[in-house]
Amino acid sequence: MRAIKTHKGKLYENDMDEPHPEPGQVRLKTLVCGICGTDLHARHDLRHLIEGTAKAGTPIPTNPSEPVVFGHEFCGEVLEYGPGHESPIPIGANVVALPYIQSPEGFEFIGYSNRFPGALAEQVLVTEQMMFEVPNGLPPLHACLTEPVAVGAHAVARANMHEPSTIMVVGCGAIGLAVIAALKARGLGPVIACDPLAEQRKQAERIGADYAFDPNTEPTASVWAKHKAGSSGGRAVAFECVGAPGMVQRIIDEVPHKALVIGVGNAMRASSIDQIMAFNKELDIRFSMTYTLEEFGRTLHDLAEGRIDGEALIGRVVEPELVPQAFDDLESGVATGKLMVTFDD
Numbered sequence: 001m002r003a004i005k006t007h008k009g010k011l012y013e014n015d016m017d018e019p020h021p022e023p024g025q026v027r028l029k030t031l032v033c034g035i036c037g038t039d040l041h042a043r044h045d046l047r048h049l050i051e052g053t054a055k056a057g058t059p060i061p062t063n064p065s066e067p068v069v070f071g072h073e074f075c076g077e078v079l080e081y082g083p084g085h086e087s088p089i090p091i092g093a094n095v096v097a098l099p100y101i102q103s104p105e106g107f108e109f110i111g112y113s114n115r116f117p118g119a120l121a122e123q124v125l126v127t128e129q130m131m132f133e134v135p136n137g138l139p140p141l142h143a144c145l146t147e148p149v150a151v152g153a154h155a156v157a158r159a160n161m162h163e164p165s166t167i168m169v170v171g172c173g174a175i176g177l178a179v180i181a182a183l184k185a186r187g188l189g190p191v192i193a194c195d196p197l198a199e200q201r202k203q204a205e206r207i208g209a210d211y212a213f214d215p216n217t218e219p220t221a222s223v224w225a226k227h228k229a230g231s232s233g234g235r236a237v238a239f240e241c242v243g244a245p246g247m248v249q250r251i252i253d254e255v256p257h258k259a260l261v262i263g264v265g266n267a268m269r270a271s272s273i274d275q276i277m278a279f280n281k282e283l284d285i286r287f288s289m290t291y292t293l294e295e296f297g298r299t300l301h302d303l304a305e306g307r308i309d310g311e312a313l314i315g316r317v318v319e320p321e322l323v324p325q326a327f328d329d330l331e332s333g334v335a336t337g338k339l340m341v342t343f344d345d
Contacts, residue, residue: 003121004323007067009044011324016069016117019125021082024102026128028076028095030343031140033119034148035323037173037243039070040331041268042112048268049112061105062113071118071341072099072111073147075140079123087128094134096146097126098296120323122343132297135304141317141340142303142310145178148338149308150299152178153185154291155239155264161188164234165260166227168192168220169209169241170251172200174338175264176241177207177313182299184208185307190233192223199336206312220254230256239264245271248285252277263287315339 005014021027042049047064062068078093089095099110099118111118116125134143156179161167167183169176172195183191184207193204193212201212213223229236236259238251243265251261252273261283278285291299302308315337318326329335 001122002320003069003117004320005067005069006043006046011043011327013321016121018123019117021080021125023082023084024128025082025125026078026085026087026097026131027080028074028097028124028126029079030071030074030076030119030122030124031094032075032144033071033341033343034073034144034174035070035326035330035339035341036073036148037175038266039111040327041243041266042070043327045268046112052268059106060108060112061103062108066114068112068114069117069121070111071120071124072109073144074099074119074124075134075143076119076124076126081128085128087131089131089133094140094143095131096134096143096300097132098130098293099126099147100130101125101127120320120341130293132300135301138300138304141314141342143300144340145303145310145313145338146296146300148174149178149181149303149313150291150296151175151264151288152180152182153295153299153302155179155262155288156182156186156188157295158286158288159237159239159260159262161237165237166190166192166224166229166233166235167237167239168194168224169204169239170194170247171240171242171265172197172204172209172212173241173336174313175243176200176239177203177337179239179241179264180204180207180209181308181313185302190227192227194220194223197333197336203312203337207309224254224256230258235260238262241265243267245269249273252281252283252285255281255283257281258283260284260286313338317342
């Protein structure tokens with residue numbers, strides 16, 4: 001089968017053997033695969049991702065010196081079940097799945113594994129019990145958004161907002177847009193979008209942001225003040241969705257007192273925060289990673305039932321042979337929004 005491998009920063013097309021499902025696994029035909037911001041970082045820093053999971057006590061058995069096939073945001077068609085399957089989802093159905101799989105070597109992330117190729121390939125294996133049938137005739141392009149939007153839904157759940165709040169989303173790439181979509185689906189706001197790229201600000205407004213600004217031309221502190229965050233505008237809540245070292249500290253410097261800061265972007269490299277600043281402002285600081293099974297399923301239904309506008313999140317759709325250029329375009333800022341790779345004939 002055709003696959004896009006990543007090795008030492010290079011992306012290239014390669015033929016691979018078709019995967020065969022073991023008990024509890026399902027073989028899918030890839031219809032659509034999204035490119036994640038973490039993929040952009042991992043293209044050059046996969047070792048840091050692996051080392052970070054190990055330090056956190058959740059090691060994954062991936063050798064970062066060997067090739068991997070990215071792709072953990074996907075929609076596929078059920079081709080084959082492993083022995084003894086119990087799922088009622090029929091062969092030929094369109095599905096989405098959490099990108100986790102159990103192997104004899106241990107727990108693995110689909111898309112960051114040497115043994116389990118991700119969905120930047122014509123076929124992918126998933127875990128039967130973590131698979132959802134796509135409802136309401138939701139198009140594969142929109143269903144594919146379930147995984148990244150679920151990241152936003154989990155971040156919003158981690159914020160646990162039960163009081164009036166003025167919310168700023170810093171960085172309006174795919175994860176920032178997912179957070180905005182999740183906030184608006186839950187009726188939270190006002191939501192302020194912060195991004196230096198005009199096109200990303202426009203997408204943030206299309207998905208529901210109430211105000212968008214360029215931090216290079218409008219000081220962030222003045223935007224907080226304009227919206228009376230921390231006073232009559234309610235508590236200031238900031239979501240860091242850039243994933244760059246030092247960005248959480250920049251937010252700490254700029255938020256009002258008693259604010260809540262949620263780190264959502266995956267920075268890959270260690271960075272520090274000024275505890276004195278956070279202490280004197282009495283800030284709450286949390287971090288958010290991935291999602292629960294329930295959040296994933298609820299996000300799929302939010303998309304299928306129109307509470308989240310999938311079309312507004314999609315940037316470009318490309319063929320597999322254009323994946324290397326697509327990565328370059330996303331890294332340089334030429335491409336914005338969620339970039340999707342379609343394998344459907």
